[in-house]
Structures are given as structure tokens and as C-alpha cells.
Amino acid sequence: MIHEHKHILPFFIPHLGCPHQCVFCNQHHVSGESGYPKAEDIEKAIHDWEEESLPEIAFYGGSFSGLPLDWQRYFLTPAFAALKKKKISGIRISTRPDYINASILLFLRSMGVGTIELGVQSLDDEVLERSGRGHRAQDVYQAISLLKEKGFQIGVQLMPGLPGDNREKCLRGAREISRLGPDLARIYPTLVLKETPLHKLFLEGKYHPLSLDEAVGISRDMLAVFCLSGVHVIRIGLQPTREIQTGVQVAAGPFHPAFGELVESALAREQIQMMVKGFLARETAAQIVLWVSPRDCSIIAGQHRRNMEFLKKFFHLDRIKIMGRSDLERGTVGISRMDGDGPDWTISQNQFLREFVALMAN
Numbered sequence: 027m028i029h030e031h032k033h034i035l036p037f038f039i040p041h042l043g044c045p046h047q048c049v050f051c052n053q054h055h056v057s058g059e060s061g062y063p064k065a066e067d068i069e070k071a072i073h074d075w076e077e078e079s080l081p082e083i084a085f086y087g088g089s090f091s092g093l094p095l096d097w098q099r100y101f102l103t104p105a106f107a108a109l110k111k112k113k114i115s116g117i118r119i120s121t122r123p124d125y126i127n128a129s130i131l132l133f134l135r136s137m138g139v140g141t142i143e144l145g146v147q148s149l150d151d152e153v154l155e156r157s158g159r160g161h162r163a164q165d166v167y168q169a170i171s172l173l174k175e176k177g178f179q180i181g182v183q184l185m186p187g188l189p190g191d192n193r194e195k196c197l198r199g200a201r202e203i204s205r206l207g208p209d210l211a212r213i214y215p216t217l218v219l220k221e222t223p224l225h226k227l228f229l230e231g232k233y234h235p236l237s238l239d240e241a242v243g244i245s246r247d248m249l250a251v252f253c254l255s256g257v258h259v260i261r262i263g264l265q266p267t268r269e270i271q272t273g274v275q276v277a278a279g280p281f282h283p284a285f286g287e288l289v290e291s292a293l294a295r296e297q298i299q300m301m302v303k304g305f306l307a308r309e310t311a312a313q314i315v316l317w318v319s320p321r322d323c324s325i326i327a328g329q330h331r332r333n334m335e336f337l338k339k340f341f342h343l344d345r346i347k348i349m350g351r352s353d354l355e356r357g358t359v360g361i362s363r364m365d366g367d368g369p370d371w372t373i374s375q376n377q378f379l380r381e382f383v384a385l386m387a388n
């Protein structure tokens with residue numbers, strides 16, 4: 027399941043510090059902002075934070091640790107002052123894997139940074155090269171190992187569907203990343219943003235984006251691999267900013283405003299399909315009840331109850347009812363006949379994931 031971080035106070039530093047031009051990147055468009063925050067903007071945003079839980083300050087976009095040190099110090103100083111006064115819960119930055127070294131980590135640590143998110147995108151060298159990343163998979167291994175050694179919390183961002191990519195490469199990458207053991211992951215299927223090199227390749231017919239179904243399927247399998255290995259997936263699919271939402275910036279690709287929900291529901295469908303199949307192998311029933319934690323009801327049903335319609339058709343069932351039970355853990359699904367007053371048997375999310383990921387490998 028997705029563990030979205032609700033208390034991030036983000037500042038976007040588009041393209042600043044980055045001499046590269048990855049084919050997919052137009053940081054101005056992704057962030058929805060084109061200016062850089064001033065120290066007083068950061069102080070004001072912290073002061074104006076109204077929620078009960080403290081915010082975590084995040085500097086996203088660009089390649090933070092590639093900025094001149096004076097710039098980094100400029101942005102971090104107000105955040106670090108607030109951290110020392112316990113007005114924020116932490117500071118995180120995003121950067122490239124090849125902009126990580128021991129001395130920069132020493133500096134970032136001295137300015138209060140606790141979490142570093144790496145733009146990994148892929149662990150396949152051909153994909154990295156064709157995407158104009160300017161670094162290799164080896165840089166990712168080195169960066170993660172150094173970040174672990176220095177005790178940072180580590181996030182990784184992956185982009186299925188880049189030029190030269192395919193499902194096998196994505197899953198191999200997800201397994202490798204899981205083995206390296208970061209704390210957090212984001213999965214952003216590649217979108218073709220206007221005015222990027224990828225847009226040009228697309229218009230010339232040299233790049234074909236993933237369809238929505240393909241992107242959901244690959245992201246579902248990556249989510250399963252990460253969940254099983256304890257890597258918290260904090261976001262799947264780009265945040266729908268106003269421009270992206272209205273299609274102003276996206277020229278092509280698998281954009282959906284509730285992409286993460288589609289992926290979670292697709293994984294839930296695999297779980298209930300496995301469950302119903304097992305149940306019907308032992309029982310004859312045309313009507314069944316699925317028992318879940320009340321917070322999982324909508325994910326299990328799927329958007330517009332698509333999972334239920336699929337199951338009814340697939341197993342020739344007349345009726346499927348979803349019942350919330352507060353004594354069931356999130357991710358656990360139970361099943362019974364329609365007249366049952368509780369589940370006859372249950373599958374926890376981990377039991378399901380072990381089986382699902384093992385099947386995927388075959």
C-alpha cells in the first residue's frame with residue numbers, strides 16, 4: 027500500500043544546479059513553479075503552517091547537492107534554524123546519484139538534512155544512456171552505500187517507460203533496489219512533457235510511451251516487490267498540478283489524476299482473485315462476501331467497482347458484497363459465503379505478496 031507523506035512542506039528549485047538535460051525533464055513544468063524560493067518565503071511558510079503535526083521541509087527539483095555550497099547554505103539556513111527550534115520535523119532534499127560524495131554528505135548533515143531522495147530512474151545502463159541521464163547504474167550503488175554508511179534516510183525515484191525500457195528491466199530494477207534497502211520509493215511512469223527532447227522523439231515516432239494499462243501493470247508489480255521487501259512507496263504517478271491536470275503540459279503518456287489508486291486497486295484485484303479462486307475450489311457458491319478493513323473497502327472495490335465487475339464475470343458469480351471489519355488488519359482479505367457472519371479464511375497482504383512476487387519471477 028502507498029504510505030503517502032502528508033506533512034511535507036515542499037519548495038521547488040527547478041533545474042538549478044543541473045547542467046544535464048534528461049530527455050523527459052522540464053523541471054519548470056513538473057514543479058508548476060518557475061521561480062526560486064527566497065529565505066523569507068521559507069521562513070514565512072514555516073511560520074504559517076497550521077496543521078498540528080510539524081512539517082518536514084523538502085527541496086525538490088533540480089539537483090540540490092550540485093548547487094554551489096553558498097546556494098545550498100542559503101536555502102538550508104532558515105530550515106535548519108527552524109529545525110533547531112523544533113518548528114519542523116526534518117529536512118529532505120532530492121538530487122542525482124552522481125552528486126553524492128562524502129564531503130557533500132558531511133556538509134548536508136551539518137545543515138540538518140536527514141533524508142536524501144535520489145533520482146535513480148532506472149538501473150539499466152542502456153536506458154540511462156538513451157534518457158540522457160549522464161550517470162550509470164554504478165553511481166546509484168555507490169550513492170546508496172555511502173548514504174547508508176552515513177546514516178541518512180534514503181528515497182529513490184524510478185521512472186518506468188523511459189526510452190529502451192521494458193517490463194523485465196523495470197522489475198529487475200525494483201528487485202535490485204529492494205536488495206539495496208532504501209527507506210522510501212516513488213514510482214513515476216514516464217510522461218511526455220511538452221518542450222522536452224522526449225516530446226521531439228515522440229513527434230518523430232521514435233518514442234512510444236506506455237499505455238495507461240501497461241503503466242498500471244508495471245507499477246503494480248514494482249509496488250508488490252517494494253511492499254514485500256519493506257520499502258515504503260510514498261507516491262505513484264505525478265502529482266496532478268493544475269497545468270498537468272488540464273493537459274497543458276502533458277503531450278502523451280499514461281497520465282491519470284488518480285494513478286496511484288488505480289495501481290493499488292490493480293494489486294488488490296490480484297489478491298482477491300487469488301482468494302476467490304482458492305475458495306471456489308473448495309466450495310460451490312454464486313454469492314460471496316469479501317471481508318476487509320473498513321479503510322480498504324474502496325481500494326478492494328476498485329474505481330467504479332471495476333474489480334467487482336471483473337470478478338463477477340471471471341468467476342460467474344451473481345453477487346459480491348464487501349464488508350468492513352475493524353478487527354482485520356489493513357491489507358488482509360477474508361472470504362465467506364453470503365450467509366457467513368465472518369470470514370471463513372483470510373490472506374494477509376504479506377502472504378499474498380510472497381506468492382504473487384514468486385509467481386512473477388517464473
Ligand code: SF4
Pocket residue numbers: 041044045046047048051052053087088089122145159
Ligand atoms: S538531472 Fe534532474 S533536473 Fe537535471 S535534467 Fe535530469 S531530471 Fe532534470
